Amino acid sequence: MISEEEKQVKSYPEAATTSSVEIQNWIEAQDLLKKKLIKEDEFEGDSLKYVGGVDISFLKEDSSVACGTLVVLNLQTLQVVYEDFSLVTVQDPYVPGFLAFREAPVLLELLERMKKRDPHLYPQLLLVDGNGILHPRGFGLASHLGVLANLPTIGIGKNAMRSTADSLKPIYISIGHRVSLDTAIRIVKSTCKFRVPEPIRQADIRSREYLRKFQMGMLKRETS
DNA sequence: GCGACAG
């Protein structure tokens, strides 16, 4: 007889420690939070000046070590006005459809820290590296983060689920929270100097750089 | 049975 856990392991080899019970809890949590999801424009004020971007990078040698990154850009100049990093040990594995449970905790921590340190630069909207309502249950990382942080968010996917390889590499924009699709598309377009919108791109670049420098420091300690 | 499956 095959247990539920065994089926889970067969389905997701990388998630050997994730039980079907945990998956069920995650599904319930998503369905619960989803009730608070707002798919229309609902901003604090009408002046959109600061836009945030979040991303997470992982250490290739030890994929449980990750660097969460938050950057804030001036929407008008697209210059970075704030950056913060958090080196953490990620416990939860990556399970397709449940990215938020792996990445949201660090990102929320970074947002909370900023709210205390630099509230005047706190973003009115956040671009998230991951999908919003473009998700099996309509509640991806961008929506998850938006609801928990009560912040307007937009999801940016670079690989759509179940898509065929297109010659053109598109990005997939989806509503995260408290923003309409029309507004989301308009804002994303206004932040694109290259394929990937600048807030996400800067978070990605700086996140990798942070890990690279961290590794150099580690190597120094081992050698000395 | 086979392929797909955000990061």
Next chain:
DNA sequence: ATCTTGTCGC
């Protein structure tokens, strides 16, 4: 996510 340097082009 990560594996990866130089190289073609604006």
